[in-house]
Amino acid sequence: MRRDASPFIRFWREFAENRLALVALGVVILVVGAAVLAPLFTPQDPYDIGKLVLGDARRPPGHVGSGGYVHLLGTDAQGRDLWSAILYGLRISIQIGLTAGAVAFIVGGSLGAVAAFAGGRIEALIMRFIDLQLSFPAILLALVISAILGQGKWQLTAALVASQYAYFARTAHGAAVAERSKEYIEAALSTPLSSRVVIFRHILPNCMPPLIVVATVQVANAIALEATLSFLGMGLPVTHPSLGMLISNGFQYMLSGRYWISIYPGIALIVLILAINLVGDQIRDQLNPRLQR
Amino acid sequence: MLGFLIQRLLQAAAVMVVISVLVFCGVFAIGNPIDVLISPDATQEIRLDTIRRYGFDQPLWRQYLNFANTLIHGDFGRSFVFNMPVLDLILSRLPATLELTLAAVIGATVLGVPLGMYAGYRPNAAGSRAIMGLSVLGFSVPTFWVGLLLIMFFAVELQWLPAGGRGDTVEVFGIQWSVLTWNGWSHLALPALTLSLFRMALMIRMARAGMREAMLSDYVRFARAQGLSDGKVIFGHVLKNISIPLVTIFGLELAATLAFAVVTETIFSWPGLGKLIIDSIQSLDRPVMVAYLMLVAFLFIMINFAVDVAYAALDPRVRSGHA
Amino acid sequence: MTAALDVRGLKTHFFTRGGVVKAVDGVDLSIQRGRVLGLVGESGSGKSVTGLSILGLIDLPGRIVEGSVRLDGQELVGLDRDAARRVRGRKIAMIFQDPMMTLNPVLRVGTQMSMALRAHEAISSDTVRQRSLAALGTVGLPAPEQCLAAYPHQLSGGMRQRVAIAIALLHSPSVIVADEPTTALDVSIQSQILQEMQRLCDQTGVALVWITHDLAVVSSLAHDIAVMYAGRIVESGPAEDVLAEPRHPYTRGLLDSVPGEAKPGEKLAQIPGSIPALIDLPPGCAFRARCGRADRACETMPEIVDLGGNRSARCVHPLEAA
Numbered sequence: 001m002r003r004d005a006s007p008f009i010r011f012w013r014e015f016a017e018n019r020l021a022l023v024a025l026g027v028v029i030l031v032v033g034a035a036v037l038a039p040l041f042t043p044q045d046p047y048d049i050g051k052l053v054l055g056d057a058r059r060p061p062g063h064v065g066s067g068g069y070v071h072l073l074g075t076d077a078q079g080r081d082l083w084s085a086i087l088y089g090l091r092i093s094i095q096i097g098l099t100a101g102a103v104a105f106i107v108g109g110s111l112g113a114v115a116a117f118a119g120g121r122i123e124a125l126i127m128r129f130i131d132l133q134l135s136f137p138a139i140l141l142a143l144v145i146s147a148i149l150g151q152g153k154w155q156l157t158a159a160l161v162a163s164q165y166a167y168f169a170r171t172a173h174g175a176a177v178a179e180r181s182k183e184y185i186e187a188a189l190s191t192p193l194s195s196r197v198v199i200f201r202h203i204l205p206n207c208m209p210p211l212i213v214v215a216t217v218q219v220a221n222a223i224a225l226e227a228t229l230s231f232l233g234m235g236l237p238v239t240h241p242s243l244g245m246l247i248s249n250g251f252q253y254m255l256s257g258r259y260w261i262s263i264y265p266g267i268a269l270i271v272l273i274l275a276i277n278l279v280g281d282q283i284r285d286q287l288n289p290r291l292q293r
Numbered sequence: 294m295l296g297f298l299i300q301r302l303l304q305a306a307a308v309m310v311v312i313s314v315l316v317f318c319g320v321f322a323i324g325n326p327i328d329v330l331i332s333p334d335a336t337q338e339i340r341l342d343t344i345r346r347y348g349f350d351q352p353l354w355r356q357y358l359n360f361a362n363t364l365i366h367g368d369f370g371r372s373f374v375f376n377m378p379v380l381d382l383i384l385s386r387l388p389a390t391l392e393l394t395l396a397a398v399i400g401a402t403v404l405g406v407p408l409g410m411y412a413g414y415r416p417n418a419a420g421s422r423a424i425m426g427l428s429v430l431g432f433s434v435p436t437f438w439v440g441l442l443l444i445m446f447f448a449v450e451l452q453w454l455p456a457g458g459r460g461d462t463v464e465v466f467g468i469q470w471s472v473l474t475w476n477g478w479s480h481l482a483l484p485a486l487t488l489s490l491f492r493m494a495l496m497i498r499m500a501r502a503g504m505r506e507a508m509l510s511d512y513v514r515f516a517r518a519q520g521l522s523d524g525k526v527i528f529g530h531v532l533k534n535i536s537i538p539l540v541t542i543f544g545l546e547l548a549a550t551l552a553f554a555v556v557t558e559t560i561f562s563w564p565g566l567g568k569l570i571i572d573s574i575q576s577l578d579r580p581v582m583v584a585y586l587m588l589v590a591f592l593f594i595m596i597n598f599a600v601d602v603a604y605a606a607l608d609p610r611v612r613s614g615h616a
Numbered sequence: 617m618t619a620a621l622d623v624r625g626l627k628t629h630f631f632t633r634g635g636v637v638k639a640v641d642g643v644d645l646s647i648q649r650g651r652v653l654g655l656v657g658e659s660g661s662g663k664s665v666t667g668l669s670i671l672g673l674i675d676l677p678g679r680i681v682e683g684s685v686r687l688d689g690q691e692l693v694g695l696d697r698d699a700a701r702r703v704r705g706r707k708i709a710m711i712f713q714d715p716m717m718t719l720n721p722v723l724r725v726g727t728q729m730s731m732a733l734r735a736h737e738a739i740s741s742d743t744v745r746q747r748s749l750a751a752l753g754t755v756g757l758p759a760p761e762q763c764l765a766a767y768p769h770q771l772s773g774g775m776r777q778r779v780a781i782a783i784a785l786l787h788s789p790s791v792i793v794a795d796e797p798t799t800a801l802d803v804s805i806q807s808q809i810l811q812e813m814q815r816l817c818d819q820t821g822v823a824l825v826w827i828t829h830d831l832a833v834v835s836s837l838a839h840d841i842a843v844m845y846a847g848r849i850v851e852s853g854p855a856e857d858v859l860a861e862p863r864h865p866y867t868r869g870l871l872d873s874v875p876g877e878a879k880p881g882e883k884l885a886q887i888p889g890s891i892p893a894l895i896d897l898p899p900g901c902a903f904r905a906r907c908g909r910a911d912r913a914c915e916t917m918p919e920i921v922d923l924g925g926n927r928s929a930r931c932v933h934p935l936e937a938a
Binding site: 417510511512514515516517518519520521522525529530533534537607608609 | 698732
C-alpha cells in the first residue's frame with residue numbers, strides 16, 4: 001500500500017479491498033438513488049388515492065391492470081402497483097432513517113461531549129439518565145412515544161430520535177472522556193479559547209470515527225424500527241404506506257397464498273438494511289485499532 | 294459484599310421511583326381514556342360521575358400520588374378493558390412471555406456462542422465466513438418479516454407447524470407451561486426461532502470478537518508455549534475469560550428480548566404480555582400500560598443486578614475490588 | 617557433545633497483503649546445556665519471532681520457510697501439530713515479557729500449573745500439587761501454598777514472573793527461551809530474577825536463550841551473545857569478548873548508546889537512522905544505510921566471517937581487534 005496518499009484516499013483503498021463491502025455500498029447508492037428518483041421509474045403515484053382502482057387489487061406479478069401497464073410485482077389490497085409502492089415506501093424509510101439518525105447524531109453527540117467536558121454533577125446527571133434510558137429497550141420506548149405523539153412522519157421521526165440519541169451520547173461521552181485526558185486538549189484549554197470552541201473544534205472531530213460507526217448502525221436500526229412500528233400499526237398514516245405497513249397489510253393475504261404483497265416489500269427492506277450493515281461493518285473493522293495489523 | 298448488595302438495592306429502588314413518575318406522565322399523555330370508558334351516548338351525569346370516580350378531574354401530580362399510594366399496597370388498579378385487577382391480568386400473561394423469551398435466548402446462546410467461538414478461532418475458514426454471513430443477515434432482517442416467512446413456509450406451504458396460538462399447556466405450580474406437551478412445543482417452535490435469530494446473530498458476534506481477542510492475548514500464547522492443545526487452551530483458558538462479557542450480554546439480551554417479544558407475539562398471536570401491551574395501547578387501557586412498563590423496568594433492573602452478581606462470581610478481579 | 621539447542625539457517629516470513637515480511641532471514645544459534653545465550657537486538661530486529669519460531673508458535677500469515685531447529689538432536693521444524701505440541705513445555709519452554717498478561721487473570725495459579733503439568737503427563741492431583749509446590753519453591757517464592765491458591769492479580773509483578781518461570785520449569789526442559797522477561801519489572805526485582813535464573817541454569821543444567829534489548833542485562837548474565845539486526849545475526853561470540861571489543865559496527869553503535877558508558881555531561885552517541893522496514897528490504901547489508909564504514913562492497917549481503925576465538929561477524933569491514 002502506498003503511504004503518500006491522503007488519509008481519506010487510503011481509507012477508501014482499504015475499503016475497496018473488501019469486495020462485498022464495495023458491492024454493498026453500490027447497492028446502498030442504487031437503492032437510495034432509485035428511491036429519490038422514484039417518480040421517474042414508477043408507473044403510478046401510490047399515494048394518489050383517486051387513481052387507485054379496487055378492481056386491480058391483489059393481482060399477481062405480471063398482471064396487466066386497468067392502467068394498461070404491467071404490474072411487475074403485482075398489486076396490494078388497495079390496488080396499488082407494488083413496484084411503485086415499494087419505491088415510494090423506500091423513499092419514506094430512507095428519509096425517516098436518515099433524518100432520525102442525523103438528529104440523534106447531533107443531539108446525542110453534543111450531549112455526550114458536553115457531559116464529558118462539563119464533568120462533575122452535570123456529567124453524572126446526564127450520563128445517569130442516558131444509562132437509565134439505555135437499559136430500557138428501544139422498541140418499547142419508541143412504541144410508547146409514538147403512541148403519545150400519534151401517527152405521522154414527524155411524530156415517528158421524533159420517537160425514533162428519542163429512542164436512539166442515547167447510543168450516540170454514550171459513544172460520544174466515552175470517546176470525549178478519552179480525548180479530554182489527552183495533552184493537546186489541556187494545551188488548547190490553556191489558551192484563551194472558549195470552552196465551546198474547544199468542544200466543537202477539538203473534541204468532537206476526534207470523536208467522529210466511533211460516532212460514524214454508531215451512525216451507520218443506527219440508520220439501519222431506525223429504518224428497521226420504523227418498519228416494525230408501522231407493522232404494529234403505530235407508525236405512518238394508512239394513506240402513505242411505508243414498507244412496514246405494506247408488509248403488515250399483506251400479512252392477512254399471505255395465508256391465502258397471495259405472498260407477493262408482503263414478500264417483495266420485505267425483500268426491498270432487507271436488501272437496504274443488509275447493505276447498510278455490511279458497509280458499516282467494514283468501516284468499523286477499519287476504524288478498530290485493535291484489529292489493525 | 295453485603296454493603297454492595299444494599300447499596301445496589303437502594304439504587305434500584307430510587308430508579309424505580311423515577312421510572313414510575315416518567316411512565317405515569319408518559320402514559321398520561323396517550324389519548325383520552327374517558328372516550329374508552331364512557332359510551333358516547335351516556336348522560337352528562339354519568340360522565341361526570343365516572344370522571345370523578347377515576348380521579349380524572351384532579352391535577353396530574355395528585356393522580357400520581359393516588360396511583361403511588363395504591364401501588365405501595367401492591368395494587369396496580371383495574372384494567373379499563375378487561376375490568377379485572379391489572380396485576381392478575383399481567384401475572385396470567387407473564388408465563389407465556391417468559392417461556393417464549395427463555396426459549397429464544399437460551400436457544401440463541403447455545404447455538405450462537407459455539408458458532409461465534411469457531412468463527413473467532415478460524416477467522417479465515419470458509420465455515421467461519423458462512424457463519425458471519427448468517428450473522429449479518431440475522432442482524433438485518435427485521436424480526437416481523439422473519440416471522441412472516443416462517444409462517445408462510447412451515448405453516449402455510451409445508452403445514453408442519455401451527456401458525457399461531459399457544460397450543461396445549463400443562464399446569465405446574467398453578468402456571469400453564471407449553472414446553473411440557475408436544476403440541477405446546479410445536480406452537481413454541483416458530484415464535485421462539487423468530488425471536489432468537491437476532492439474538493443469535495448478536496451472540497455470534499460477541500463470541501467471535503471475544504475469541505479473536507483472546508487468541509491474540511499473551512496468556513494464550515503462554516498456554517500454547519506450555520504445550521497445551523488448542524482444545525485445552527480454548528476450554529481451559531479462553532472460555533472462562535470470554536464468558537464474563539457473554540454473561541453480561543446474556544442478561545441484557547434476556548431483558549431486551551422480553552421487550553422485543555411484543556412484535557413476535559403479535560405475529561404469532563402468542564397470548565403473552567407483548568400482545569397485551571399492544572392491545573392496551575390501541576384500546577388506551579392506561580393502567581395496563583403503566584403496570585406493564587413498570588414491570589419491564591423492574592425486570593430490567595433485577596436482571597442487571599443479577600448480571601453484576603454473576604460478574605463478581607466469574608471475575609476474581611471484580612470480586613476483590615481490583616477492577 | 618550435542619548442543620541443547622542448535623538453530624541453522626532459520627527463516628520465518630510473514631505473507632501479508634502488503635508483501636512478504638522477512639522477520640527472520642537466516643539465523644544460526646547454538647547453545648550448550650547450563651549456558652546462557654543473550655540474543656540482543658532493537659525492537660523489530662526479529663529476535664522475538666526467532667524465539668517463537670524455535671517453539672513452533674508462528675501463526676498465519678507467518679511460517680518457517682527454511683532452516684532447522686534441533687533440540688537435543690531432535691529436529692523440530694516439520695513436526696506435525698501434535699508432535700510439536702508434545703515437545704513444547706516439556707523439552708523446551710518459553711516465558712514472556714509482561715507477567716501481568718501471561719498468566720490467565722481468571723484462573724488460580726494452581727489451576728494454571730495443573731493444566732501445564734497435565735498437558736504432558738497423566739498424574740494424580742496429589743502429584744500435581746507436590747510438583748507445583750516444588751516448582752514454586754525452586755524459583756524462590758516464599759509462600760508456595762498461598763501462591764497456589766492465589767489469582768494472578770493478587771501477586772506482585774516479580775512474583776508473577778517467578779510463577780511463570782516455575783511453570784516453565786515444571787517438566788525440567790532442556791531449553792528455556794525467555795523473551796524480555798525482566799523488562800516490565802522494577803530494577804531491583806529485575807536483578808533478583810536475573811540471579812535466580814543464573815542459579816537455576818547452574819543447578820538444573822537448563823540452557824537459556826535470553827532475548828533482550830538491554831546490553832546491561834546480557835553482560836551480567838549471558839555466557840554468549842548473538843546480536844540481531846533486521847532478521848539476521850550480525851555478530852556472535854563469548855559475551856565478555858563481544859562487549860569488550862565489538863567487531864560489527866552495529867554492535868559498536870549499540871554499546872556506545874548505552875548511557876552507563878558515557879561520562880556525565882558528555883553527549884550520548886547514537887546510531888543515526890532507524891531499523892529498516894522488513895518489507896522489500898534492499899539487497900546487501902541491512903545496516904549499510906546507517907553505517908559509517910559502508911561502501912559499494914556492502915551492496916551484496918556479507919557472508920559470516922569467522923574471526924577466531926569462537927567469534928564471528930556478518931560484515932565486509934569488521935572493526936579491527938585491538
